[in-house]
Amino acid sequence: xxxxxxxxxxxxxxxxxxxxxxxxxxxxxxxxxxxxxxxxxxxxxxxxxxxxxxxxxxxxxxxxxxxxxxxxxxxxxxxxxxxxxxxxxxxxxxxxxxxxxxxxxxxxxxxxxxxxxxxxxxxxxxxxxxxxxxxxxx
Amino acid sequence: xxxxxxxxxxxxxxxxxxxxxxxxxxxxxxxxxxxxxxxxxxxxxxxxxxxxxxxxxxxxxxxxxxxxxxxxxxx
Numbered sequence: 001x002x003x004x005x006x007x008x009x010x011x012x013x014x015x016x017x018x019x020x021x022x023x024x025x026x027x028x029x030x031x032x033x034x035x036x037x038x039x040x041x042x043x044x045x046x047x048x049x050x051x052x053x054x055x056x057x058x059x060x061x062x063x064x065x066x067x068x069x070x071x072x073x074x075x076x077x078x079x080x081x082x083x084x085x086x087x088x089x090x091x092x093x094x095x096x097x098x099x100x101x102x103x104x105x106x107x108x109x110x111x112x113x114x115x116x117x118x119x120x121x122x123x124x125x126x127x128x129x130x131x132x133x134x135x136x137x138x
Numbered sequence: 139x140x141x142x143x144x145x146x147x148x149x150x151x152x153x154x155x156x157x158x159x160x161x162x163x164x165x166x167x168x169x170x171x172x173x174x175x176x177x178x179x180x181x182x183x184x185x186x187x188x189x190x191x192x193x194x195x196x197x198x199x200x201x202x203x204x205x206x207x208x209x210x211x212x213x
Contacts, residue, residue, distance in 0.1 A: 002177075003213070015187075018194050029191045030198035034206040036184050039177075070184030112211045134211040 003040040004110040005031060007071075008103050009051035010118025010138050012044055015071075016052075016061040024118070024138050031116050031136060040114075043074040045106040047099045080105045087126050101126055107133045143168075 007015070011028050018025035035042055044066065053059050065071055074080075084101035088094070093101075100119065104126040107113035112132045117123045120137035127133040162170045192198075 015191070018191060022195065025191065026195050026198060027202055029188065029195055030202035031206050032184065032188050032191070033198055034203060034210065036181065036188060038210070039181065041177075041180060042184060065187070068183045068187050070180050070182070070187050072180065112213050114206075114210050132211050134209045136206060136209040 002110055003038055004107065004113040005035040005040050005042045006074075006103060006107045006113050006115045007042065007044045007048070008115060008117040008119065008123070009048050009099075011116035012048060012052050012062065012065065014118075014138060016065045027136075027138050028116060031114070035114075041110070042071050043106065044071060045074050045080075045099075045103050046076045047102040049073070051099060074106045074109070076102060080109065083108060091125060093126075097122060097126070104130070104133065 007028075010024065011031070014021045014024035014028040015032070018029075032042070034040075049062075052062055066073060080102060083105040084098060087101045087104060088097060100122045103115060103117070104123060107115050107127070108130060110132075112134070114134045114136055115123055115127065116136045116138060118138045120135050124135050127135060158170060159167065
């Protein structure tokens with residue numbers, strides 16, 4: 001496959017609302033710049049949308065971002081969901097961590113991936129066995 | 139279910155066409171070209187988004203760029 005940048009909820013919010021989250025948005029902008037230079041794909045795991053979509057008024061900025069052809073939603077497939085379940089089982093984590101596990105399992109669909117996250121501790125635990133997944137804390 | 143295919147007629151340098159055919163074979167050509175077009179479309183879109191963000195925020199600092207590069211896993 002390819003290299004990918006995976007955006008979690010915090011990264012997506014930072015890019016959708018740069019004026020309200022200036023420092024985070026500057027970091028997220030740097031991540032996009034590097035992704036572009038590396039010809040990496042930019043993906044938002046579908047379950048992340050459940051964390052950021054909070055109604056029509058709020059969603060318009062998110063939709064503006066997702067309507068850009070450069071930012072695509074990665075569907076939650078059976079393989080991704082089952083891999084996420086296995087990660088949770090390995091660490092004895094409850095399904096409260098399911099979205100983090102979906103994010104890491106989505107990253108594993110690519111040759112290498114960088115996850116941009118506002119929640120690096122949990123993501124790092126889940127991704128620890130996988131050297132081809134990097135974490136960037138916003 | 140796949141979407142209906144559109145037929146395109148394009149001109150590319152002969153050496154490039156030969157190299158692609160050698161790499162993917164005549165039967166894999168359409169899939170290869172479709173993937174390349176999709177990737178370039180994504181890159182164009184990402185470029186527009188970066189431009190929009192940098193107009194609002196200014197260019198990212200060199201230190202942030204370096205931090206991102208360090209975090210990116212090696213292939």
